[in-house]
Amino acid sequence: MEMSGLCVLRFLTEKFEERIGDGEHFVGSCLAVSFLFEEPREVFVLQDWTSDSDNDPKEELEWESDEEQGAAVRPPLPCESAGPSEVCEAGSSRPQLVSHFMGMGFSEDLVLKAIKENGEEDSEAVLETLLTYMALEKSPPKQSQIQDNWSSASEDGNLDEDVADGSDFEDEDFTDILAEDKKFLTLVEMGFSTNEASKAISRCGPEASILELADSIHAAEVAQEFDRRLRQSTYTNNERERYGCSSGKKRKFAEGNTNKRKRSPTENDSSFSSSMFGTPMIGYGVPGLPLPRLSTRKLPESAAGPPFFYYENVALAPKGVWDTISRFLYDIDPEFVDSKFFCAAARKRAYVHNLPINDRFPLLPIPPKTIFEAFPISRKWWPSWDPRTQFNCLQTCIGSAKLTERIRRALENCDDIPPKSVQQFVINECRKWNLVWVGHNKVAPLEPDEIEMLLGFPKDHTRGGGISRTERYRSLGNSFQVDTVAYHLSVLKDMFPHGITVLSLFTGIGGAEVALHRLGIHLKTVVSVEISELNRNILKSWWEQTNQTGTLIELADVQQLNGDKLEHLISTFGGFDLVVGGSPCNNLAGSNRHHRDGLEGTHSALFYDYFRILDLVRCIMGKNV
Template structure:
C-alpha cells in the first residue's frame, strides 16, 4: 500500500532547546526564588556548578535576583576565558539537551576532538532512554498522533498553542497526576510527552511542557539548516575553482556517499565553470529514454544513498542545495539519467536573497541579523508564544549582544522574518509558495495546517526545472509523465513553467489533499493532456503499466520521490532508513521504473 506522506512530528530527532526555558525563567512572576531552585534551573540550562558559583559571587548579596545571576552567567559564558575547546563542546552538547554526566562520559570514551563519535554516542544514550521510557508505559493504550491539533483547529496558526481563555487557564493550572495522558489527549506523541515531562520536572506547568515539545519539534527538523554552515553561505559569492568535481565514490553498500561542499551538483546557473560531464558516466544499461528522476533528502543514514544508487543502475547521485536557486536552503540528492548539458533556468528567475524576495521586511530588518538566506522550508512554524517572547526580550534588551545572538538563532531555526519593530513572524503559506517556485495560491483553499505540511514536503520547483530543462528540445510536441508520490505536483509545475506540454500525466499520490491541489492546478492552467490518478501504488502493477503504455505509446519521464521522515539526517528516533513505512516506497519506484523500461525496450524492437 502507498503510505501517507510524512508529517511534521517524525522528521527529525528530539533535540531539546533551552531558549524557551530561559524565557520562562526570565518571565517568572517571582522576583526571588529559593537558591536551590535557582541553581537547579541554571544547571538544567547547561551552566556548570563552577560557573554558577562564580556568577553568584560576582552578583553579590545574600539573595541575588535570578535574572541578575543569569545576565552574569551570559557574560561569563561569552568571555574569552570561558571559551576553551572542551568547555565549548560540553556547553554546546548540554545546550542540546544531553546531561553533563553523559556528555563527559562520551568525551572520555571517544576523545575530545571526535565530535561526530561523541554525538552518535549521546544519541544512542538518548535512544536507549526513550526505549526505557516507552517500556514503562507499554501497558497503556498507544495512540500516537503526529498531528498536534485536531481538524477543528485547522484555521488557527499551526503549532501556535491553545489560545482561548479557558485553555490558557488549563495551561497555567497544570498540576497533579495524569499529565502524560492529558498531553496524549491533546495529540502529542507519547514519547515526546514522556521526555518533556521528565525534562521539565514535576512542578512545571502545562505551558512550559508544551513549549518544550514545540522546541523539540523544530529541533528535529534542523538537518537542513545546521548542515548549511555560515562558511558554506559565504562561499556562495566566492569565485569557485575552474572546475568542481563531486566526490561520490561508493566503497561499499555500507559506506555513506560523501556529500560535496559546496552542494552544487553537476553545476548551478550562477556559478562559473559549470560541470558539463558527469564525474562517473551513466552505465550503458541506463542510457537514454525513458528518462527517470528520483529525489530525496541529501543527509540520510549511512549507506542509504549507496543502496539507492545500487538499485538505480549504479548511477551516482547529484547533490544540490536550492539556496543556489532561491532565497531558501533545501539540500536534496537526485538520481537520474537525464543529460546535463545545455541546462537553463526557468523565467522569470527567482529572487536569491530574503530581502529581494520580501522587500517589505527591509524596513524592519535589524542590522545585527545578517541572514541573507532562509533555512529549509519545513512543515511547521513558530508559535505565537515564541514570537511574543522575542518581542518582549528585544523591548527590554535590544542592545544586548547575547540577546541578539539568541534571537537570531531562533529566527534561523523557525525561518522568522521581520515585519515590524522588534516583531519577527513566521512565513505565510503564500510566501512559502514563492520560495518553492509554485504559482500564487497553489495550495490555497485547504487548511493552514495542510498547506504547511504539503509545502514542506514538496519539490523546490526552480531546482527541479533546471534539471528537467534539457527535455524541452527533446520533446517539442509534448511529454508523457509517470509521477510517483511527488505530493502537490512539483515536477509537473516545473514542466509547465518550462513550457513543455504534458500530453499525459499518470499520478500516484495517497494524500487526498495533495491530489486536490494538483488537480486544481491542472484545471486552472488549462492542460490539454490526459490526467490519470491512482491513490495506491499497488494498483499500478506490471499489467496496468503495460496497458497504459500500449494505450498512450509509453512514458518519456518517470519522476518520483520526496523527503521521507525515515531518512531525514537528524531523525534518530524513526530514522529507520529504507525499511521505514514511507521510505520503503523507494522500492516501489524501482519496481515501476523497471517495468516501464522493460516494456519500452520491447516496444522499440
C-alpha cells in the same frame, strides 16, 4: 524458488572465482556486495585516487571524459576500457596498510608489531596476527571504534586495496581445527551471532579468511534482506520473470551498516556530497556560477533510457542511504544540489537521474535569491545583528506563536542592541524556524503563499478547495523546489517538442508538473500517483486552471500499481518519456525526532516501490521495443 539462496550461492561462486581464480578483478571486501550482478557492470574510471598526495583523494575523483553527453552515448564495454587500474587495483603502501588496520580499531603499536612479524606484503597474515593479539589480550577491537573510524579511514585513501593486493590467499594452511575455532570466536567478537558465524564457516570452508567469512555473512544478509524487501512489495517473481526483468535479481541490497561493513571512498556519502564536487552542493552546475570541475559524466550503460527518470530525496539522509538508492537506481551517482542557488531558501536535495546534463537553462524570471529581494519590506525591521541573507530549508512545520512572543519579550527587555546572549538566542530560533522580521522586535513565520513563491509555485497553488492551513504547510514542505527541478528537466524541451508522457510517482502538489509546464513543455499525458486526496485535488485544480489539453490520470497508491496496470497504461499511451518522483523522506530527515529509521522506515521504504515501478516500466517498454 528461493531467491536468497540462489543469490548467496551466485555471490559466493562469483566472488571466489574472482578472488581466487584469476585474482585480477578482486576489488576488496568493501565491494563484496557488488558481485550480485550477472553482467559486467560499468565501472567509473577513477584517476589518482590512490595517490599519496596530501590532497584529499576525493578531490581527485574524475570520470573519464566523454566526447558526447547523455544517454545516447554507449559507454565502452569493460573489455575495451583501460587496463587494470580501472577498478581498485592500487598498489598498497605502508601508511595505508597501517591506517587500514588502525581503522579497524587496532592500536598503531599493535599494527606495527604485526606488520613487522609478517611483512607488509601479507595483509591477511597481519590481520590474523592482530586478531591473535586481541584474543590473547581478551580485549577485542571496540565496535564503536570500528564504526567511527571506518568512514574517516576510507577518506584517507582506500583501506580496501590493501586487502585486495593480497595474492596469497592460498598460501596459508588454516585447516587446523584450532584455527577454525579461533575464527569462530573472532567472528562472534566482531559482533556476528554464533549462528551466523558457524553458517559462514560451513559455507566457506575452513580455509576461508576472517574477511571472507565476514563478507559471506554480509552477502547472506544482503541477499536475504533484498529478497524480503521485494517480497514485501508487490514486485513478485512472476512479474520479474514475465517481463524479463533481470535487474531485480541482480541488484543488491546494502543498508548502511557501517559497523560491520567497510566502505570505499566512492561509496561514502560524504564523497557524494560536498567534497566530491569541490564546491558545495551545486551538482553538475547551477545557473550563474561557473561549471564545477565535474561538469561531465558518463552514465552506466544499464542506466540509459528510455524512459528518462528523475528521483529526488533529502541529501542529508542517514549514512548509507544514498549508497543504497544509487545502487538500486542503476549505479548512477546522485546529483547533490542546494536550492539556495535557485531561490532565497536552502533545500539540500539529491537527484538521481539519467538526463543529459549539458545545455540546461533556468526558468525565467530568475527568482530572488536573498531575503531582502524576496521580501523588501522586511529590510525595514531587520536588525543589523541578524546576518541571515537566505532562509534555511522550508519545512512542514512553522514556529509557534509562543516562540515569537518569547522573542519579542526578550528583545523588549533590552536596549536597542541586545546583549550577545539574547542575539544568539533570537538568531538561533530565527534560523531554526525561518522567521522574518515584520515589526519592531517582532518576528513571524512565513505565510503559505510566501512559501509557494519561494518554492516556485504559482500564488495560491495550495490555497482553498478544502485544504487547511496546516495541511498547506505540510504539503509545501514536502515539495520540490520548482526552479531547481526545472533546471534539470529543461534538457527535455528540445528532445520532446511535441510534448511528453509522464509517470509521476509521489506527485504531491505537482512540483514536476509545474516545472515542466513552466518550461513550456507540453504535457501530453500525466499519470500521477499520490496518496493524499488533498494533494490530488491541488494537482487537478492546477491542471484545470492552466487549461491543460493533455490527459491527467490520478491514482492513489504506488503499492497498487502493478505490472498489469503499467502494461495497460504503457500500451494506451505509447510508453512513458519520463518517470519522475521523490519518495517520502519522513524516515530520513534529520528533523524527525522519533522515527528516523533510514530507508527501512515505514514511509521511506516506499523508495523500493519507486524502483520497482521504474524497473517494470523499463522492462515493459524494453520488451515492446
